[in-house]
Amino acid sequence: MSKRRRAQLIRWAVYALTLLGVGALALWIDWAHVQDAMLRPDLAKEQFPDILTKAAKNTVIFTVFGFSGGLVLGLVIALMRLSSIRAYRWFAVGYIELFRGVPALLTILIIGFGIPIALGSRIPGTYGPGAVALAIVAAAYMAETIRAGIEAVPKGQMEAARSLGMSHSRAMASIVIPQAFRLMIPPLTNELVLLVKDTSLLSVLGVTEATIELTRWGRNATNHSANATPLVVAGFVYLLLTIPLGRLAAMLERRGKQTR
């Protein structure tokens, strides 16, 4: 048997086996029961429009606060990381290692429950604790993205700016950071997609009616109806947010490659 013939045969065998497995599973599952337990149209319909106007809205608000807070804090940490002052560098490295090394869920619990216990007061604002926790975690990841972006700008740009008499900070603000952000748009968009999903971790905080986000919404509605359909609907709404953003990131990445 020739090598090619054998490879073809193996391909067919794998294909047949896969079909067989899927078929067996399809026969074994009680589809009517599955549909009844997690895909009930009436329950799905019941989620709308509140799942969009309340839960998805809050998910988006947490994402926007977390992202913009994380961006500002991340930029500060990135600049500290690149500073010539050793204490700043150490602080930045410590921050990044800490919040990338600890599970985000734990950070959220510490900020949501630990701080009120330790300081006797909670972070103000309806969205305060959740948004702050997300921003703190996101900043650690974004700082590394921003640092990489700044370092990717050729050294000659800073030198040219300095030779024109600009101060270091002026050159950073006018010349280096604008170019760095262009390089960072695709990775930052990916960061944004991750953050949309990370808002689900906020469901562990005692969520009130005002701050309920998609995952908590799904959980509550599932508890209420003793049916998993709301969780599936919540998943569907996440996809409505994340897939377009992911596509946007891919598009920006392609465009970035073309202009360079």
Place this chain on the structure above:
Amino acid sequence: MTDTPSFAEFTPTADALPTNIAIETQQLCKCFGDNEVLKGIDLQVKLGEVVCIIGASGSGKSTLLRCCNLLEQPTTGRVLIEGIDITDPDCDVDAVRRRIGMVFQQFNLFPHLTVMQNLTIAQRRVLKRDKSEAEEIGRDMLVRVGLSEKVAAYPAHLSGGQQQRVAIARSLCMRPDMMLFDEVTSALDPELVGEVLEVMRDLARSGMTMLVVTHEMGFARRVADRVLFVDAGVIAEEGSPDQVLVDPQLARTREFLQMVIER
């Protein structure tokens, strides 16, 4: 570029300055770690003088140039610009750099800005000129480097030679007293070298003080008032272009020139 642009207005008037020495280094040393790149350089460039620095790669000539506006911090020794010690920690280096234009091998235009924005950003942010004044000066300079039709272009859409001419114009917009050129034609395709050298020649003719690190021996021969041959971190030989390039005294200089010519 058939008409000869004039740069006469940049020539600083000698009596307005406390000294007629534009650039002076005293016992300038620079080490990168254990590597001693410059070993006590004493250099003087007079106002209006064009000095070319030649030498093999790694000889320290670029480092010497970069020490003149403190893009490299000298390890020891002093650098004086128009009599002011810029290696003094109290010296406002940003202010001194405004008076020293610099052009780089890799052009270093700002790719996110148009040609006009490249020319005006430092004028506006550093010299606080208003937009219309900065743009007028920018347009003037573009005419002088023969690129007035490229105002709105982005650097990526220009040839290397055009980019380098914009880079020269960008420096000139700051009305510097002197210009540093760091192998400005080395990254160019051979057919684009001429247009850049022509701009530099016109600039030299207008009386601009120029310190030029170059491998263009023809340019050095025709334009320089003085040529320095730097070898292993010291000025090995210096004199008029004819002395150094035609009748060098050192075997090392002859060897180097031989290699450059045979290239």
